[in-house]
Structure formats: structure tokens, C-alpha cells
Amino acid sequence: MSETIFSKIIRKEIPADIVFENEKVLAFSDIRPQAPIHVLIIPKIEIATVSELNGKLHAELLGEMIDAANKIAADKGIDKSGFRLLFNCKDDGGQEVYHLHLHLLGGRKMNWPPG
Ligand code: 5GP
Secondary structure, X not given: OOOOHHHHHHOOOOOOOEEEEOOOEEXXXXXXXXXXXXXXXXXXXXXXXXXXXXXXXXXXXXXXXXXXXHHHHHHOOOOOOOEEEEXXXXXXXXXXXXXXXXXXXXXXXXXXXXX
16 A cells, blocks of 8 residues: 555654544644534554454554544534534545545535435
């Protein structure tokens, strides 16, 4: 997998509004927010997309990402009102950056179905 801009954010070579970090995951505000709160939660290891995940192999990492999302939602005060978590996968899924990332969107009512 070729490196993406997110690897540079992990290494702090380019700036980002980091809202959470631990040994395994990093979370930062999306540069083009689609909601009042729009955070990307990424693993520090390079995984291109959801279809490269294996439930058993990556269970701990995915758990870390969900825990981070819940913590950020609580820190930002949207844990009671609710929020949306989503992965875009490849072209039809609308994926632009091929480093796995979980979108956390909140602070407004989300529409369904998504576009
Ligand atoms: P995707 O469409 O791949 O699911 O989402 C990629 C997201 O990364 C987009 O929402 C886009 O705005 C965001 N993004 C792309 N480049 C950067 C960047 O350099 N910094 C930050 N903070 N977000 C970025």
C-alpha cells in the first residue's frame, strides 16, 4: 500500500487538529467538515480500506477505534444527542484517502438515506 497524507499526520509532519491519541489510534478534525463535529479516527498502522480488515485479526484495533469515537463524542457533548459513525469503502463507497478511517459526524440531525 502506498503511503497517504494520513501517514504524515501520524508522524506530525503536517498539522492536524488532533483530538485524541493513544498507542494504536489517532483522531483529528476533518479538514472539510460535513457536520459541526466531524472527526476522523484512524489506526496508526497502514490498512488501506475496510475490505482489508479481518474481524478476528483486527478486533482489538476496531475496539480501540470505537472506544476512541465514544470518548470523543462524550468530550464534545454529543454522546446523548447521538452521532453517526461510518467507513467509506473504495470508489462506490466514496473513499478518497486509502488509509482506513472511521468518520464521526455529529452536532446536527443526520439524513437517511445517505447520498
Ligand atoms: P473518505 O472520503 O476517504 O472517506 O474521507 C477522507 C476524508 O479525509 C475527507 O472527509 C477529507 O475531507 C479528509 N481529509 C483529506 N485530506 C485531509 C487532510 O490533509 N487533513 C485532514 N484533517 N483531513 C483530510
